[in-house]
Amino acid sequence: MTERITIMLGDRIHEYIANVRRSGCPVLVLSVPLSMMIQHExxxxxxxxxxxxxxxxxxxLAASEAVAILENRKWHKMDDAEANMTLARMTYEYESTMMRYYPSEAA
Known part of the structure; x- marks a missing residue:
């Protein structure tokens, strides 16, 4: 299994999940591949x-912290749903690319 970085939901977990659900995002990101993050170390x-x-x-990391690292910028407060949606999109794009070009490594 690929190493992953945990996305912390913090002590506001119920509020966080409610915000993501209200946004219509069908995915709650709980972790991201370390390989996706490593080039932004x-x-x-x-x-x-x-x-x-x-x-x-x-x-x-919090979702907003992971997004800031992946966008190569300093952290700033983000809406929970926006951070989750952005991270879900980034993770989907990364994993889709990995599966397309490196199918044996994506598993």
Whole structure:
């Protein structure tokens, strides 16, 4: 199984899930592939002063934090549903590409 980074829902888990449901997003992102994040590790260091593995060992990232790293930018507050939707799209695009070009590695 591919290593993944946990998406933390935090202590507002019920509110978070309700916001995502209201947005109409059919997916609740609970983790993302480490391989998708690793090329942005410099941004993880910039934003969090830690490696991605270090962040995972401390519990993972909020969806908005993962989006900021993947977009190579500083973190800023995002609506829960917007962060989840963006992360779902990014993960889908990444995993679709991996399956198309590297089918044996995508499993």
């Amino acid at each position: 410099d941004q993880a260091w910039t934003n969090h002063s830690q490696s991605l593995i270090g962040l995972q060992q401390r519990g993972g």
